Amino acid sequence: MNIKDIAKLAGVGVSTVSRVLNNHPDVKASTREKVLKIVEESNYIPNSSARILKQNNTKNIGILVKGMFNPFFSEMVNTIGCKINESGYTMILKQSYIEDYKDIDVLKAFINDKRLQGVICLGGNFIDINEQYIKDIEVPIVLTSVNNYNEEFTDGYSCISIDNRKAAYEATEFLLKNGHENIALMVADSYSKEGLNERRLDGFKQALKKYNIEFDECNLLEGHYRSDISYTKTKELLQRYENITAIFATSDIMAIGCAKAIVDSGKEIGKNICLIGFDGMDISEFYNPPISTIKQPKELMSNSSIELLLDLMNNKSEHKHIVLDTELIVRESCKIRIK
Amino acid sequence: MNIKDIAKLAGVGVSTVSRVLNNHPDVKASTREKVLKIVEESNYIPNSSARILKQNNTKNIGILVKGMFNPFFSEMVNTIGCKINESGYTMILKQSYIEDYKDIDVLKAFINDKRLQGVICLGGNFIDINEQYIKDIEVPIVLTSVNNYNEEFTDGYSCISIDNRKAAYEATEFLLKNGHENIALMVADSYSKEGLNERRLDGFKQALKKYNIEFDECNLLEGHYRSDISYTKTKELLQRYENITAIFATSDIMAIGCAKAIVDSGKEIGKNICLIGFDGMDISEFYNPPISTIKQPKELMSNSSIELLLDLMNNKSEHKHIVLDTELIVRESCKIRIK
DNA sequence: TTGTATGCGTTATCAT
DNA sequence: ATGATAACGCATACAA
Helix, strand or coil: CCHHHHHHHHCCCHHHHHHHHCCCCCCCHHHHHHHHHHHHHCCCCCCHHHHHHHHCCCCEEEEEECCCCCHHHHHHHHHHHHHHHHCCCEEEEEECCCCCCCHHHHHHHHHHHHCCCEEEEECCEECCCCHHHHHHHCCCEEEECCCEECCCCCCCCEEEEECHHHHHHHHHHHHHHCCCCCEEEEECCCCCCCCHHHHHHHHHHHHHHHCCCCCCHHHEEECCCCHHHHHHHHHHHHHHCCCCCEEEECCHHHHHHHHHHHHHCCCCECCCEEEECCECCHHHHHCCCCCEEEECCHHHHHHHHHHHHHHHHCCCCCCCEEEECCEEECCHHHCCCCC | CCHHHHHHHHCCCHHHHHHHHCCCCCCCHHHHHHHHHHHHHCCCCCCHHHHHHHHCCCCEEEEEECCCCCHHHHHHHHHHHHHHHHCCCEEEEEECCCCCCCHHHHHHHHHHHHCCCEEEEECCEECCCCHHHHHHHCCCEEEECCCEECCCCCCCCEEEEECHHHHHHHHHHHHHHCCCCCEEEEECCCCCCCCHHHHHHHHHHHHHHHCCCCCCHHHEEECCCCHHHHHHHHHHHHHHCCCCCEEEECCHHHHHHHHHHHHHCCCCECCCEEEECCECCHHHHHCCCCCEEEECCHHHHHHHHHHHHHHHHCCCCCCCEEEECCEEECCHHHCCCCC
16 A cells, blocks of 8 residues: 555545645645545555655654663653654664773764664763764764763764762762761772763762872772672672771662662661662662662753754754753761761 | 765676675675775665665564553563664664553554564553454564453464463462461552453452452552552551551562551561562662562563564564463561461 | 656666 | 666656
């Protein structure tokens, strides 16, 4: 069943059918109705490949996700996916597992391969983005919550993020103000010497410095965004160092691993050892006891990303670099102060 | 840059280029190399729309998810998405929010609209699937972990599921054997009189019956797959009924809401009130205390679904209806026995 | 207001 | 082994 068949059935030319289907105004009302009726009756759906071939317009928006295993991202994909559907586009979701520094190449191949008209990248490392890449890419891209981008070169693409350094600084300062001097930091990968992790680590170090506390490398753990690994690493740490009084984990997923390790080490969360997570996921609120966290505005981040992308695609906006606010939510996991 | 340009640059005809690109054997080795070199140099990528138009083959696999907000599904999407990429297909992800009983229509529209060559449905209600629908659909579909399908008509489509009734029965029986007589059940939506929820409810009721315990409607709660709602509902319940000694929640997401409600009601999890969840998510293991759960084999479910679908698409398999095993994992949230 | 004819970039058939 | 050419289904410039 194609446009020719419909034309024949309706007793009109193919172009008239095409006009009706594309809501062109120059069709007599009666003709339009006649055509629509036939279309309805025969369950006709235009062949999108032919349409795309002709119009050079795929109506595809790509989402490139570095680590969908992270519920923080999968919730964002959820929100973004709804908006994409609503706006008549199709979401092409691709997960990337490539090592650092190659995300930009994956992105390029993704765009070419699927003829995308715009892309949102969730996570990933775009430190080596430059003018040549932007010129090659041609379609608007929005980097959301990415680990890194080139701060020297910010033209031609958009960025939506939080201030990771500041957020980590605030969380650490909170602990320091409460008298903690032996704080462990659980990051995802400490070897990654740049990016989101590095900036959170930076904020942590800055705060320590301001309060004249030496940074002890032994208090730095790698949880790889996994509860089980965080659990094991925290347990080891607590066996080695009796004097740890607080742990700051740079994701809630890791924080719950730390939490159980604290309990299993015979300590009480929020009393013997304070705990702060990152992201503001539901679990932090419903854990026992509730875990302090730095809340990221994930709804706002998702909505801003897709709205900005759509605007960019319709030339309704210039590229923007947006930094959204985070909020430190203090809960029972930080109840006790050390004077 | 199209196939014609490449042909011109390589000094050959378009059909030769096409043959090279599609690995046809009847090309001289030297010609093949020459063409490949030009293709490489010019970063040429064939236009997939034209290809699809010609071949009537989209290489698109659809995933229709009912409720990506559920991390259980988003983890499965993650696993499935990887396999799809590996096999050279593109994943088209669509989230459905339509009310019960219309999922089959959404599915049909999805397939037609995106010219899918196969679909996996995660969740949803397919009770009204029938011969006519299957005939209309034409491409293989796999229903994975769906709420319901037509047990009278199982031809022409595949199904991968667990035995929800049995799993719920086992969990309930475990509680009953430990002396619990006042057990609350937290389901997602009790109004949905069929489907996954109904079957879990059924298993629950069956177990009660076997142990000669009256089912009290007041002990049935609706958590809508949300921790916050489960929390509120559980708290209300515990205020009304002092004698509840166990709660069975039909998802871990809801179980953590119940868990916090228990604590906030001044009771101890696993001591005053026992708790069992469903799904086997990480959080059940790392909660404080660890929460008993019914573990679903989500990796196996994901892998089986996509492998079966690919086989079906290549006529390497017939349609199957597979029921996978679950496992009751008993943890500290069920430590205490009653008399 | 409507119909005819052309071309989008491929693949496949048919020559050569 | 290779090249010319006809389709695939659609949108649109142009003609009427």
